[in-house]
Amino acid sequence: MSFQDWYPLALSRDIAAGTSAGTRVLGEEFVVWRDSKGAVHAWEDRCPHRGMKMSFGFVRGDHIACLYHGWQYDTAGQCRHIPAHPDLEVPKTIRIPRFSTVEAGGIIWGCFNSEDSATPPAPDLPAGVTPLRSIFADCPAPLMVAQIAKTTFGETTPEVTAKTDRIVDITLGDIKLIAGVQAIADGESALHLVALGDVDASKLKPLSFWAEQLRRDAEAAARTSATAEIAA
Known part of the structure; x- marks a missing residue:
């Protein structure tokens, strides 16, 4: 397995110290967890013993x-x-594949390059952000990104700039967002949304409602596209 470059996995806020969560990238399963000192880790989501999900x-x-x-x-x-054998010196071969992680722009990123390849530079994102929310949709990632400009925020039409296929800048009037685009599987995707700077609390709820509407619109567009393909 070798995915080039960095992939968004979760909002930093959503993985608290001492917690874990499962996620997928391009159909592959990973566990994201944060130790008691606050360091974040991304591993293959499988215990070598019986294959139970570590998440x-x-x-x-x-x-x-x-x-x-x-x-x-x-x-x-x-x-x-190993609790069943507390005195056993555990063989060094019993280990879980782990991957590089970094936190940038309020988002946790994982790099799944092969072990013998260099880790690319971390995403160049600002540190001063306000986490908004993550949305998960039953639609392909490109369709989700394309839908952003079509889902209005009140009377404002979003301005969208795709910096890469995984980082998108969104302008909603005087509010600027960054979206980490996660391709979960062929027909599943997620956006991890943060706002630049300190956003007034009164604006967070409308932004969250907009994000939820975006999810609904993207899933509706995916259904329409699927229906059109069947009809063709």
Whole structure:
């Protein structure tokens, strides 16, 4: 598995210290977790023992444990403790593939390049942002991005600039947003939305409603497109 460059995985705010969450990129499953010191990690979402999802497990300090049999792994992905065999010196071969992570623009990014390739520069995004929300839709990522300019914010038509296929700038009047575009699978996608600067709390709710409408519009567009393909 080798995905080039950085992929958005979640809003930094949504992965608190001592928690984990499962996610997918291009159909591949990953666990994103944050240890008690605040460092974020992205691994293959599978315990080597019986294949249980690590995102179902629990974080204790700088270890994450599998829910099934409690096998514990350190931040290097190495298994350090097997409860059924507490005195066992765990073989070095029992480890979980882990990947580079970075936090930029209020978003957690993962790089899934092969181990023998260099890690590319982190996304160049501003630090001063206000997290808005993540939206998940049953539609392809390109369709989701195309729909942004069609979903008005009140009477304002969004101005959209795609910096890359995973970073989109959105202007809604005097509000500027950044969207991290996550291609979850062929027909599933997510946008991780942050606003530049300190946004007044009174504006966050309308922005959240706009994001939800965007999700609905994108899914409706996907259904219309699917129906047209069938009819053709």
